Amino acid sequence: MKPHAEMPVAVPQSPDRPLPPGACDAHIHMVAAPGEFDLWDGRVEDPAPDLDFEGWIALYERHMAALGLDRVVIVHSILYGADNAVTKAAVARLGRDRARGIGLVTDAATDAELDALAEAGLSGVRLNYVHGGVLSWAGVTAMADRLKARGLHVQMLMNTHRHMAELDDGVRSMPVDVVFDHIGWPDVAAGPDEPGFQRLLALLAGGRAWVKLSGLYRLAGAPYEATDALVAALVAANPERCLWGSDWPHLMLADAQMPDAGVLLNALLRVVTDAATRKRILVDNPAQLYGF
Template structure:
C-alpha cells in the first residue's frame, strides 16, 4: 500500500477569499504565499506527491480551523490535519476534530512561547487517550522547557523542522541534545523540513547536514518524515518545491530509507 506513497508532512492552506483572515492576525499571507486547496492539489499532482499533512497556520487564521477542515473534506482522504486550538479544548471537541481528519494539535512555542502551554497537561493527556499527536515547533532550548508537560502525558510528539537548530551553536546545545534524547523514547517523530528557517546558508543548506545525520541516527527512518513547509511564508529567499525534493538523496543516501521516510512512516503515524 505504501510502495508508491509520497507524503508531504508540512504544508499550509490559505484561502482568504472563502475564509477571511482573523481581524487581529499578526500576519496576512498574500500573493505567492496564498496556498488555496486548488493550488495545493495542482502542486502535489505535478510532483508526484500522493498525500499531505496540513498544519494549521497561526498566520491568518489562528484558532480558526474552518479552512483546514474544508480542505480535509474536499481532499477525500488525501490529507490529514493538525489543528490549532486553545489548551482548554475538551476531549469531546478533540474527538470531533479527529473524526474529521485531524491527527493532532499544534504547539507552536517557536512563535507563541512556552508559557502558552504551561497548562496543556490535560489537553496532552486527552490527545494520548485519543491516539492523537502533539505537533511541536520549538527553537533554541524551548523543548527542554516543554518536556515537563509533554513527557508525563504519554502522547506521541512530532517535532517540526528538525527542531530548528542553530548551525552556529553546533550539535551540543541543550535543546538539540534534548531532541536527540526524545529520539530514543520511541514516542517522538521528527520532520526533516523547514531547512530555510534554521540554516544560515542559502540552498542547499549544507550547514544543517550534521543535524540531519544526527537525527537520522537517533530517530531512525521509522521515526522521521519529510515536509516542504509550502507555501513558504516569509521565506528569506525564493524557494521552489522540486529542489526541496531533490535534497532528499543528498541527505539520505539509502533509497529504502527514503521510501520509509516519504511513505511508510507517515502512513503508520498519520493513518492514511
C-alpha cells in the same frame, strides 16, 4: 492593513530521483482568498490574494504532481487562529484517502471541539513555543489525556537550543506522541553537538518523539547544505521517527528566501542515500503516525 504573503513557486523542480509510491508531504498549510474563511485578528500577514480556495487546492495538487507525492498533512495556520474551518475543508476536498490535518485549539478547548477535529480527519493539535499563539505547553499538557482518548497527538515548534532542556521531562511523560517541527529549529552554527539538540536526538532514539525534516529554508540558504549534519544526525538517531514536509506555501517568511520545494526535497535525498530509509521517512512513518 496586513502585508500579504508571497506566492510560492508555481511548479517546483522535479526531485533528482523518483519518490516511492505513497510518499507524504507531512507539513503544509492551506489558505484561501480574503473573505472565504475568517482570519485571526492577531495574525502578522494575510494570505497572498491571487487565488481562491479552489485555486490554492489546484496549485498544491500541481506541487504534489511535480514532486511525486501521494499524501499530505495540512497543518492549520495561525493566520486563521483557532478556527480550523479552512484546514477541515482542505482535508475534505483532497480526500481522507490522501489527506490528514493538524488543528489549532486554545487552552480552553472543549471535548466537543476536540471531537470535531478527530471527526474531520485531523490527527493532532499544534502549539508554537517560539512565537506564542493560542495554545500553551501547560494547556496541551492539561488536555493530553483527552487528546489520547481521541487518537490525537501534539505537534510543536520550538528551539532546541533555547527550550529543549525545559521541555525534555514533559515530553517523556506525555501520554501521546510529540512531533517537533523544522528539525527542532536549532542553532545551525552550533551543530549537532549542541546540548539541546542532543536532548532531541536522545528523545528520538528512545522513541519518545518524532521530528519533521522540514523548514530548512528558514535556517539556511539553498541548497541547505549547512543543515546536512543536523538532518543526518536526526535520521541516524532513529529513522523510524523522522518525517519530511515542504512547509508549502511558505508563510511568514521573515528573513528567509522563498524556496523551491524540489530543492528542499533534494536536500533530504542528498542526506538520506538508501532507498529503504527514504521509504521509511516518506511513506511508512507518516502512514503509521497519521493512519493512512
